[in-house]
Amino acid sequence: MKRVYLREKIPTYIGNILVYGFLGFILIVTFIPLWNVFVLSLNDATDSMQGGFMLWPRKFSIDSYITVLSNPEIHSAAKVTILRTLIGIPYTVTIVSMTAYVLSKKNLIAKRAINFFFIFTMYFSGSLIPTYMVMKGLGLIDNFLVFILPLGMNVFWMILVRTFMEGLPDELEEAAQIEGANDIQIFLKIVIPICTPVLATIVLFVAIQQWNSWYDSYIYTYKPNLKTLPAVLVKILNQYQTKDMAATAKAATQGVTAESIRMATTMVATLPIIMIYPLLQKFFLKGMLLGAVKD
């Protein structure tokens, strides 16, 4: 009796070691890199140059943050990034949800053609240079609107919202129609309030996209006062990549190095994402599964 028990138990032990070992490994490789940057950003810069693994700052210092946060370039970049996020959210959510509502109508005229018109853009793009030329032709170079207008429509998100709207019972709208409400009134007063969960997901999508965008600021703007936080970070990264390590180390002044500035800027740009992360996990994942079921 006892022998059978043991024979059954041993594979269970091995299985457990494999399962928990693997998951532990995943936990470490996803968490430690970000944590390490966080610790380095809070550690004294000259001390960091000695190397060595730290789970906690060895010599606590917020000098890097003070330098970063008192830099006018970062101030301006943060302002632009916050502004584009705040303006971009209502703009994009409005256009996406309106388009989704229209396309969710079963009896829409020329529905197939209109659908194709939008879907095709998911598969084929005009690529970098022609896009640049379009921005130039529209006068969007060095213009704040280049952060807002091109991002107004996103077909993938539109499909997510449309799928949700298609699942709503028809009776809701029919009742309002009988009372003489037109499509715009129905959309605003009936459809939008019911769609709050999926629209919340879209708000987060837009917020993340706006906050993380570097490319448009990097390519379509030249004025320093239109550079976004990620674009400044790309510039810092490029400088770092072209310099060699020795030169970086020599630049140490008053407990701050180019390296520690890079860490602190990275953390400043990451912090808002971490702050809304619980929300993200809830809505983002739901949104993804919603799309997966329908596709």
Place this chain on the structure above:
Amino acid sequence: MQATLKKIFKQRYLLLMLIPGMITVLLFSYGPMAGLYMAFIDYKPSLGNFWESFFGSPFVGLQWFKYFFSGQDFVRVLRNTLASSVLTLSFKFFVPILIAVALNEAKGKWFKRIVQTSSYLPYFISWVIASNIIITMLSSNGLVNQLLLGLGLIEESIPFLQTGKYFWGIIAVSNTWKDMGYDSIMYLAAIASINPGLFEAAKVDGAGRLKQIWYILLPMLKPTIIILLILNIGNLMNTGFDQFFMLGNATTMEYSDVIDTYSFRYGIQNGMFSYATAVSLFKSVVAFLLVVTCNGISKKMKSTTLF
């Protein structure tokens, strides 16, 4: 005719609501597509304003394409594009399946939650931030080198990001690191939809955990795995731009230069607008054909294997 007009009138508010979305797509998606005409002319910015140059520049037909295909760069950038994306796919594809299976086997709600929360995080940060983190990890006194030194596996620090032959591997691992948690969600959802009765029946028949995974879990996941694999193959040409732009540098150029970065460099930095457009048009067309073919195959399989 009259019926159509009547319908249009009846749906006038709907059509009104469609305008902003259509204009946005028309300007920023179809506009650039029309601009692909640039690939067939010798665009000269000196001819005046944009429109004068656009219509005034001489038509050169396929000259830029011939120039691209006959040059040495073509083989190099195509090799880099395909090598890094095939390597990425072969690595990035299996890890999420392992994560989902392991999460399904593990007990302990809080432990699973922590693992999931942590593994999704890299997906939400941008490549700018991710690259900063990766560069920090791989630098000469970064964590990876310290670990290898500490274990006595190497004598001195390896300059990972300055060594060309490591580049494709770094891209593959970075892509996997960033997306593996998020990609595992799809498999977790598929596992959750398996009838638990199947596992119980297997248990009664005396199947252990490994046998349950091998004979029930994986066969049930097979349709999802195959479809995601085909969709991933469809995206082989779409390597992404950010990670190559940020992790690559002058020392690794031989291996890190993909079609997108190549076109970016020639277009934005060297001002060869027409040539850069031709290069990216080639990529767009190949990517489009690949995606459409693979989507078609996956749709066919969905209807035969899933339902």
